[in-house]
Amino acid sequence: MGDFKLTSVEEFEAATARLLETGAKVGADSWQMRVKNQTPHCKFGEQGICCRICAMGPCRITPKAPRGICGCDVHGIVGRNYLKFTAGGAATHSDHGREICHTLHCAEEGGNYQVKDPAKLLKLAKEFGVETEGRDIYDVAHEVAEAGLMEYGKPFGFQKFLDRMPESQKELLIKNELAPRAIDREVASSMHMTHMGCSSKPEALIKQSIRCGMGDGWGGSMMGTEFSDVLFGTPKPIDTEANLGVMNADNVNIVVHGHDPSLSEMICEYADDPEMIAYAKEMGAKGITVSGVCCTSNEVAMRRGVPMAGNFLQQENVVLTGACEAIVVDVQCIFPALGPLSKCFHTKFITTSPIAQMPDSDFIRFSPENAGENAKAIVKMAIENFKNRKPELVHIPDMKQKATVGYSLEAIVKTLDGVTNSQVDVTGTTKPLLECVTSGVLRGAVAMVGCNNPKVRPDTAHIELMKKLIANDIIIVASGCSAQAAARAGLMDKRAKDLCGAGLKRVCELADIPPVLHMGSCVDISRMMNLVAELAKDSGLKISQLPVVGCAPEWMSEKAVSIGNYVVGTGIDTFLGVEPYVSGSTEVEQLLTDGVREWTGAAYTVEKDIDKLGDAMIQRIEEKRAAIGI
Ligand code: XCC
Ligand code: SF4
Structure with a gap:
């Protein structure tokens, strides 16, 4: 394996602890502290049994x-x-x-x-x-x-x-x-x-x-x-790096965060502009580093190889490095905490969308008409902010992993073209992948998606499940913050093939891929839907018959529930590690975990024990294989 080693969650946590020390020095608040203040959570809310949709209420259901x-x-x-x-x-x-x-x-x-x-x-x-x-x-x-x-x-x-x-x-x-x-x-x-x-x-x-x-x-x-x-551009395999160590203490650091690539693409474009780089040098930096958080990071990583600083629960960490000149956001999953937090440092917190306006931010409204001009202004603002850094607060954890990303459906089909024994021409189809699955070289596939949630030890569920699945010859397609957890751990490094079972390892070697394929941001779960649709069409099977399941072990957002519903609606069994606030109703619970199967061919499984969640997925995949006689 050479010098390759996964980064452990303990190492992630040690890095975070060190950053929180800086936070304490400057009087910063943190999600870790706010979780303490908010726990235990309201039981009515957790069970979904509080109604406040009319002003006769709120009504809360109790035995009485x-x-x-x-x-x-x-x-x-x-x-x-x-x-x-x-x-x-x-x-x-x-x-x-x-x-x-x-x-x-x-x-x-x-x-x-x-x-x-x-x-x-x-x-x-x-x-x-x-x-x-x-x-x-x-x-x-x-x-x-x-x-x-x-x-x-x-x-x-x-x-x-x-x-x-x-x-x-x-x-x-x-x-x-x-x-x-x-x-x-x-x-x-x-x-x-x-x-x-x-x-x-x-x-x-x-x-x-x-x-x-x-x-x-x-x-x-x-x-x-x-x-x-x-x-x-449609993503193609590209090399990048992940974790906070991608930020560079000598450079102007711009972090893009949010979801819409229209903003981040423009920022990356101008950060690469020789005129801007020269300006950064004039201001005492060696260059400009753009890195990302959350899905916007996935977008620019997939298309440009821009490094991924972190996922959802790392967003405060990028500011806590003391080396972030600007955190530029568009929409979704942005902590309002970034406003007050950035005030404890020199960091500029720049909001750009009328959809996500926050106190303590500089609002620079972005539109297709002014995108170029405003992106340039933002990059300049970051450069000019370099001199305001407080060197005594700068600490960037020396921690990053290599990752190969960019596996759009088109790229997956192209990459796997070579991995086939087929006598007939199967080029440009999913048939080579199907062959790997029917022959048993691969047992199946899991789509790992979704967020971090402090209810789960951050990133552990993503990483531990992926390790377990690849060891069992199950290939992973990942997106969103799950993909970033994988990348930060090192699971998107091609050398991670050595952690796989013999079958998946062979496929990784033949196709020259990592065992966890980065398919993009959360809207890109649509790529996964297209992939299963193609697999079903190419195999003549129903989607619900394929040995494929979906999993969101650390989900937190409303978007994740919408995703879960369309993954189930597409005919793919979906496994959750966090409860969706339905435990108050036996009928709703029954419908989601069983009843919907009659309507869509799939249903939910909720299991908070991560090991059991992994076993349940493997079991489901094996059941599906047995049912189609492979
Ligand atoms: Fe948000 Fe998309 Fe969840 Fe990550 S995975 S916390 S939704 S950034 Ni979408
Ligand atoms: Fe909800 Fe109570 Fe209003 Fe009925 S009366 S809609 S339960 S808040």
Whole structure:
């Protein structure tokens, strides 16, 4: 294995502890302290049995008070809360997707945003029925963007991307009224259903939760991914590094955080500008380092190899290094804590989106029209802030791992082309991957996704589960903060093949891949959905028959629940390590862990014991193999 060694969670924690010492010196607050103040959490909230959707309440269900004032029982309340949670997540992802559609609509030759992947654009044009023959590529782009935007509010039919599904799953969804119509309509219908005096029947609420999630995964999120690829390029394998050690004490450090690549791409562009680098040198730095946190980091890592400083619960750590000149954010998963925290240091906390405005930040509003100009201004601001650093507070943990990232569906298909014994031509399909699975060289695949949550020792669940799964010849596709946990530990280093079972190790060697494939940000879970759809079509199996499961062991956001619902809606069993606030209702719990299987072919498993969660996934994969006789 040479000098390769995984970084352990204990090492992560030691680094964090050292940073918190700096924090204590400057009087900084931290999520670790706030968790203490907030624990134990409200039991009513945890079980999902508090209703405050009308002003007769709030009503809380107890043995003595089994119904709210309106007469709603616990199942109705829990179900409504679950649907509202889903709608929040679906709206968030989908609005991100909408922003990207608008950005594509503004793309122009020589402009701030351009078409970088015309082949993908033409493929989308064909799907949307947009004429391409003899037309200017930007005319096509604008019409495709408009067709995408129409998906949000179209009055009739189902979402276009459902046509990418194997017929069997699509028909099942239509039959059970789970096929999403317009993206916004599913969110609005959910909010309508959960209004006082509408639905209180658990089946109806859970069905709509699935449909609303599907509107995200096979609508808004998929749009976000596809159109981002058109604008910024479809990811290909690329080398990068991960963990706080990617920040450089000699350089101006700019950290991008959030989700929308329209901002981070521009910041990276200008940070690379020789004029800006010269300016940084003039200001006493050796250069400029851009690194990322959360999904925006995944976006620029996948396309540019920009290093990943950390995931969700590392966001305060980047400021605590004392070496962050600017943390530039757009939307989602940004701690409001960054405002006061950055005030304890010289760090500029720069918000850019009207969607995510926060106290104690500098707000520089970003739009496709002013993106170039504003990105330049932000980079300059960071450079000029270098001189304000307090050297005595600077400490960057010397800790990073190499990672190969950029495994879009296209890249996976291309990379695995070589790994086949097939006599017939299977180039450009998922058949080589299927062959590995049917022959048993690989037992199956797990999609590891989602956040960190202080309820789980941060990153442990992601890392321990991945180690266990790859040792059992199960290949991992990862996204979001899960992918970053893997990268920081070293699981995206190709040398991690030595931690795999013999079969997966062989595949890693033949295809020259790491055992954990970074598929991107959270909207890019749509890439995973496209992958399973292709696998099902290429194998002639239903999606629910494939030895594939999804897992979010440390999830925390509304988006994650929306994701879970569309993964289940797609026919993939989903394993959670954190409870989704439904334990107050036996009926809702039963539906999610069992009942939905009849409607979608898949269901949830919730298990807080990480080892048991891993065993349950392996068992499910083996059951699926046995059922199809492989
Ligand atoms: Fe946010 Fe996407 Fe969760 Fe990470 S994984 S904490 S949602 S950044 Ni999306
Ligand atoms: Fe209470 Fe019913 Fe109003 Fe909810 S909708 S707060 S249960 S009265």
